[in-house]
Amino acid sequence: MIFGVCPMVEKQKIEIDKHCFGDCGKILLGGMIDDLLALLPCKEKKCPYEEKSLKYGICKGQIIYIRKLKEVEK
DSSP: OEEEEOTTOGGGHHHIIIIIIIIIOOBOOOEEEETTEEEEEESOSSOTTEEEEEEEEEETTEEEEEEEEOOOOO
């Protein structure tokens, strides 16, 4: 299984910056799934900042899940 977040989703940019690059820091360099979607893979199978995940598809035999992170309190 591959988990990741999408930096192209503008509504998640604050959450990705705070949680993935700040609080946790275990995000990996990004990669493309297809022509439309960039993915920042994550090493954590259980993310404390995840609100929900969506099964996106399969790539090279690995199931890809995209995470929606919990909204940062303002």
